[in-house]
Amino acid sequence: MTTPYWVAGRPATGTEPLEVRSPWDGARAGRTTLATPADVEAAVAAAAAARPACAALPAAARAAALDAVSRQLAERAEEVAALITAESGKPLKWARLEVTRAVSTFRWGAEEARRWSGTLQRLDTDPAATGRLALVRRAPRGPVLGIAPFNFPLNLVAHKVAPAIAAGAPIVLKPAPATPLSALLLGELLAGTDLPAGAWSVLPTTNEVAAGLVGDPRLPVVSFTGSVPVGWSIRESAPRKHVTLELGGNAAVVVGPDQGDEKSLGWAASRIATFAMYQGGQSCISVQRVYAHRDVAGALTERVVAAVRVLGTGDPADPATDVGPLVDEQAARRVESWVDEAVAAGATVLTGGTRDGATYAPTVLTGVPSTARVSCEEVFGPVVVLEAVDSLDEAFARVNDSRFGLQAGVFTRDLQVAFRAAQVLDVGGVVIGDVPSFRADQVPYGGVKDSGTGREGVRAAMEDLTEERVLVLTGIDL
Template sequence: MNAFEEELPTPRPAWIAGRAERSDQTLPVHHPFDGDEIASVCVPTADQVERAVAAAAEVARELRTTPAHVRAAALDHVSRALAERAEEVAETITAENGKPLRWATIEVNRAVSTFRFAAEEARRFTGEVQRLDTDPGGVGRLAVTRRVPRGPVLGIAPFNFPLNLVAHKVAPAIAVGAPIIVKPAPRTPLSALLLGELLAETDLPEGAFSVLVVGNEDTRALVKDPRLPVVSFTGSGPVGWSLMDAAPRKQVVLELGGNGAAVVCADWPDLDFAASRIATFGNYQAGQSCIAVQRVIVERPVAEAFLPKLLDAVGALKTGDPHDPSVEVGPLVDEAAAERVSKWVDEAVGAGARLLVGGKRDGATVEPTVLSEVPHDAKVWAEEVFGPVLAVSVVDSVDEAFAQVNDSQYGLQTGVFTRDVRVAFRARAELDVGGVIVGDVPSFRADQMPYGGVKASGVGREGLRSAMADLTEERVMVLTGLEL
């Protein structure tokens, strides 16, 4: 029994310019594992949306000039409050998203760190001083350059990390002093609304944040609204690029996913470790992670020893009710997503791929699946499967492995299992991706590091300092007549 199995409470309010407000229209939230309704949320009216945007525009100058200690204190408060309510917040994530409780707990811990990192960055977001007398025309002159917010931010978050990916929109915006309007995924709005509750407990000025659970048409209107000059979107590629097209004169940051590859080189000594990590991170979050392992590229000298270890590791993963602490792989976000993944697997097998393990579906749950000999035009290889599916390819050289990694429309992160520092540096130089993880899976992400991709994986970077740069622009002041 968990809190969401009790009688449904009153619909959760929206957060309009920092205040909780209700509306007549509501949206149900369902648990992906069994489809039960676990809560409902208020859908803001057109008037409420307008007041949220107007308040963000009105408070922008005040928030930009708010002392750093005020913004840092607000971020510290959210970090501490999430830590204090960690069990409740993890239950909320599992209830709305369906990820196993063990992964929901990790997500809460990451969000705690994300807000803490943001508080630290807010305190040292100072700019630089540059002497200009390096040229005769600059004698007596000093340039002081600081970054200032471009303006209010529209943060559009996906369902797969309903807390921490919202945190990666909210935390850097507050850190730089930019008002933010959060638009969470309609299927997973509860974590974002909970963050609104915590932010309301701080001393941020009214209008600094809003949380709006609105539909696609209202979202597109927000994207086009000139009072929101920055759009930060995480989600599917077609939607992301269409939003950029709809706002050609705005600063748009897109994190659009990938089809992450893990390369197992012949020199890698610990195949058990590689197999365990790839099995786990090909299936964590039911594969619904932008940097989940999808393609496994193995050099031939170790393939015969590696593959049975991978199959054993995948076969040992337990699926089931995500509230069960022993469950490692929960359901996909809904049954339609699971049906799509199963269809892609069947299409690959029909085109000549070999099904080595898994492949069955039960409602919204898909068994962890491993395929080999997958045609490279099959969707499970060429597209982002966003499900618990691994496609294995055996290659004769590192050259061939890296060519396969790059033969993709995506370029988010790649893992390279090697102990050869020359191969590691080759990977950094040659792979067309935003990040190379040496000695581990592409799924590693530290929330303070730059994170983002190239090609169809998007533009811009998350990670607190990097995101703060994307949300701001340089402003220079030149002082004249100084003795330097």
Template sequence: MVNTVTIIPFWIDGKACTSAEHLEVRSPHDGAPAGTTCHATPADIERAVASAHAARHETARLPAHVRAGALDHVSHRLAERSDEVAALITAESGKPLMWSRAEVSRAVSTFRWAAGEARRHSGELQRLDTDAGGTGRIALVRRVSRGPVLGITPFNFPLNLVAHKVAPAIAAGSPIVVKPAPATPLTALLLGELLAETDLPAGAWSVLPVPNEAAGMLVDDPRLPVVSFTGSGPVGWSIRDRVPRKHVTLELGGNAAAIICPDWTDLDFAARRIATFATYQGGQSCIAVQRVYAHREVYQELAERVVARVTELGTGDPTDPATAVGPLISEDAARRVQGWVDEAVAAGARVLTGGTRDGATVAPTVLADAGEHCAVNAEEVFAPVLTIAPVDSVDEAFARVNDSRFGLQTGVFTTDVQLAFRAATELDVGGVIVGDVPSYRADQMPYGGVKDSGIGREGLASAIADFTEERVLVLTGVEL
């Protein structure tokens, strides 16, 4: 009897395709097969790009109800198939099922919000008779598609970060070619199934598993004038340097901090939120809590509560609905993290809990007395590891947050409204979350950072603005 493997197709022009270059995807938890797909060949890449280029005018002219209808359809179908999609996210990424379900729920909302933005995408009128020379003139300022988008997505949110490329592109009338992460392409391909059920024209979208070393063919192609990248900093900045004449947006991560001010009294709430969001997704989130700066008045009690909460979490089988912390994406990633923890300890840091590794799984870890320039503080650890340190003032906390090459989001636990506004002014980050951890993100709000955390913003309206440019129509001889 011959064993046969079901090949999951990729998508070009809304059509399912395969190649002879098979790609087997396995769980980082136990190596169990999650599914087999194919790498797109150079000929497949050329066909997808040529199709997106050819479809750019038709896609830009799609009526709002067609764009919105397609996005609503995907939202509804994701909701209907939510259990299946969540199980697939867990199978290929090792993300605990509880967090995979949360990701599907967010993607449902992301497509729903995009449908609303597609319906609101109208432009604005400007009267020009504010000066005598403009008498009888009015301007219609609209945003029009810049052209086809190349969306490059990471492994840590294999559905919702794909949604944050695809949904605003469709809403903006821009064809999109998606390159999902090689470690987690299957969820993006399932999303392709749902897109194939819509009335979007051929060429409006393609989903291509492509090895990272072959991605330059897509990045360099002038027929893809917009590149939207989420992933590591070195790769992102190299893309921007490589194609300086393209419109490039980069979401590159950070080392997010939480500040606990002396007026904050609910330390148990703060500890629970810090423990949960330092370790969620295995810590593999750009805004996972990595650094905690607590005023000395509350430091000791907070540290004890954080350690107790983190210790309760433990690790386990990501398919178990009770598991909160799963593996990292690979054993190589876990070895890197273990090396960073060992380096910090050798430099004087104390392990309050965790500090160990089992294969691809890093135990939830809390470090005290870690030097500010140790990798666990200065770099993006991307693991369930956090450092906690006392500060003598809010000024010191703000200075430590800003003494970083990253600047994505910061959480400030305070009830002082004046201090909240001061934080928003003085902290050199893309977002300040008051009364909670930096890990909060609403998918409709502008999201992104400064410094090495990237350029541009995600969030539906913000991404649509990045994928479009202003075009002005002036009408003459109009009585206002």
């Protein structure tokens, strides 16, 4: 069976097949086709034509469509989770969580659509403006090109689609070539709504076709999640467009000296071990670096290593599996080479450090030079670096010594330390008492430096997709 793609809300099939195979065992997860040039053009033209209708769509209609998608995802949760696992190799336990989050993301989209209103400003603060009132509202910038990555093939697609619909902007979505099936299933759900024709399209395409879409003036907004080089090249190639970028990370954890009791150490170690390795480390906010105060570093390291060693690896379809394969063998080979490079430079492997096909064993390193790529770049694999520091000031400086700045986690019970971390850490978000991998889908999410520009989180994304417009009313008796 060939899964269709979606052009302006209708199913279509091209001539060039796209086989989707599991990175775990090569089993076929599904089959679709690349969108034809004619269908790509039709989708963009329909999005441009739908701009007025989408902007004028009542809040109730936007919310109803988003609620319907949320409800159907919940009803088909097991089916969708199995599809995510089949195409991406993500362990089923994490695929189920991704579906749950996507359900929430669309629900938040519906709620924000209902709340999406303007603000009133009285202008008689100056005598010359007596009797005047301003209504400030946000209008869509225009149709959106959404480009999604492979690592969250459903929920990161949801973070493109739900805010666009809620804000009244048509969207042309390009899913990752390795994992298009979840996005195409989402298209099936959207097809059951009453959104205007042209409000959305889902097009599996090559990167070359995507480059043409980036340059198309009918798509004035580009929302991209993916690699750093590609993201910045998009921004540089489209300087007159509004471009939002969710790029890489090099997420760090600080463990304070007040975490030496057994309960605190156990919690920190468990969270670090789990979220350094979950999804094979293929998350922008996967724990990659840990800076523990020397008073607790030894005990923490023992517990992290022990927790990593008991993580279940293997078949991602097995509910007991914690860590599955990377997206392909090439990715696993890259991680292997980075770890080998660090070891050659003096690092010690405390556990892991081996590869089997596309699977890389959960790995804990220490003594890693700061210039090693597993420390200073985004490893995007199941590898964590543990280091001892002599003070929190040193820890915070080590966190900031990175070209990335997405999120950081700080384990402490000291409120002063918590607020100081939020002040001095050069990142988009600080999580106190937990790892940086925590994300609530309704809050602003994004980074600084090479981690990108703009914010996701449904309402924050809606603001990014729109611009302020002012209506001044004259002769108003205030």
